[in-house]
Amino acid sequence: MFTLYKTYCPIVGPFDPCNPILEKTYSTPPNLYIGFQPPNLPQFTPLEALRAGTLWKPFYDPYYNPFEEAKGGLPR
Amino acid sequence: MWIYEKKLQYPVRVSTCNPMLARYLVEQYGGADGELSAALRYLNQRYSIPDKVIGLLTDIGTEEFAHLEMIATMIYKLTKDATPEMMKAAGLGDHYAIHDNALYYANSSGVPWTASYIQAKGDPIADLYEDIAAEEKARATYQWIINLSDDPDLNDGLRFLRQREIIHSQRFREAVEILKDEQGKKKFF
Amino acid sequence: MKQIPPEYYQMMEQLQAVDFVLVELTLYLDTHPNDLEAIKQFNHYAKERKTLKKAFESQFGPLMQYGNSYSGHPWNWNEPPWPWQV
Numbered sequence: 001m002f003t004l005y006k007t008y009c010p011i012v013g014p015f016d017p018c019n020p021i022l023e024k025t026y027s028t029p030p031n032l033y034i035g036f037q038p039p040n041l042p043q044f045t046p047l048e049a050l051r052a053g054t055l056w057k058p059f060y061d062p063y064y065n066p067f068e069e070a071k072g073g074l075p076r
Numbered sequence: 077m078w079i080y081e082k083k084l085q086y087p088v089r090v091s092t093c094n095p096m097l098a099r100y101l102v103e104q105y106g107g108a109d110g111e112l113s114a115a116l117r118y119l120n121q122r123y124s125i126p127d128k129v130i131g132l133l134t135d136i137g138t139e140e141f142a143h144l145e146m147i148a149t150m151i152y153k154l155t156k157d158a159t160p161e162m163m164k165a166a167g168l169g170d171h172y173a174i175h176d177n178a179l180y181y182a183n184s185s186g187v188p189w190t191a192s193y194i195q196a197k198g199d200p201i202a203d204l205y206e207d208i209a210a211e212e213k214a215r216a217t218y219q220w221i222i223n224l225s226d227d228p229d230l231n232d233g234l235r236f237l238r239q240r241e242i243i244h245s246q247r248f249r250e251a252v253e254i255l256k257d258e259q260g261k262k263k264f265f
Numbered sequence: 266m267k268q269i270p271p272e273y274y275q276m277m278e279q280l281q282a283v284d285f286v287l288v289e290l291t292l293y294l295d296t297h298p299n300d301l302e303a304i305k306q307f308n309h310y311a312k313e314r315k316t317l318k319k320a321f322e323s324q325f326g327p328l329m330q331y332g333n334s335y336s337g338h339p340w341n342w343n344e345p346p347w348p349w350q351v
Binding site for chain 2: 027029030031034036037050051052053054059060061062063064065066067
């Protein structure tokens with residue numbers, strides 16, 4: 001399944017004192033995949049767009065604190 | 077010239093008086109990849125770049141000032157009535173000794189803003205690649221601040237600002253394509 | 266202590282929403298100068314913002330100065346709230 005949030009697994013060294021994080025996540029925002037923006041991309045309404053931070057649905061990529069529960073966001 | 081409008085780009089809210097969060101946020105006020113750096117970087121690069129992308133640099137640079145005002149509003153609200161004790165507990169005792177509760181263009185470690193944070197190479201591709209990198213660094217900084225923050229209202233505003241970095245990066249990438257001068261010569265979508 | 270009426274926030278948010286569409290379309294058109302549909306949409310919202318600005322200013326005073334808004338008497342540009350105070 002496609003995701004904008006990719007992961008990798010860092011080495012766990014035998015003498016690493018911190019509790020190991022087995023999987024690290026990083027963001028790959030939509031602009032990396034879309035290229036030169038094509039015309040007529042689907043849009044949010046003005047109020048939704050303000051809330052989303054973008055007018056165009058395909059660019060919408062809300063970031064939530066992963067240490068808290070994700071609170072959803074606008075439907076795309 | 078620029079004309080001020082008496083409104084924020086996005087309605088800013090914070091839930092608690094929290095100078096510690098203000099201290100982290102200052103990174104986006106007077107830090108290397110902050111909004112002041114961004115605004116000054118783009119507006120300064122305009123003078124030595126092809127006409128085709130001057131409008132874009134002007135408009136994104138102008139929007140960055142609106143973001144600077146949002147960050148200032150967040151810091152203002154998070155520290156407005158904070159006591160010296162609260163400032164001290166947040167690691168802002170030295171800031172308080174110099175500035176009271178005033179805002180100041182410094183990073184979150186207290187280092188004053190410097191022009192060495194921004195570049196102007198005079199080479200359009202070098203400058204636009206710097207701009208793309210700056211947007212991605214600012215996006216990452218917003219992620220780390222959201223990770224540090226437990227204030228849902230503040231995070232709402234920070235999410236908006238992070239999303240803007242994504243759009244700006246997109247437009248700078250398109251500006252590079254425009255300068256390659258291949259638009260219209262081949263189908264790109 | 267002065268209170269800011271709820272209509273201030275409602276009307277402000279409406280204006281912010283329309284202005285945000287205009288910001289987005291501005292940046293888009295900077296790199297897509299030939300997109301006629303987007304230009305039509307831009308002009309539509311540019312007109313709508315004029316209406317919203319006028320309605321907001323009639324209740325809460327000028328949003329811009331240097332002559333980009335009209336003034337009441339006395340000069341009301343200095344009157345709070347400023348954006349970071351609301």
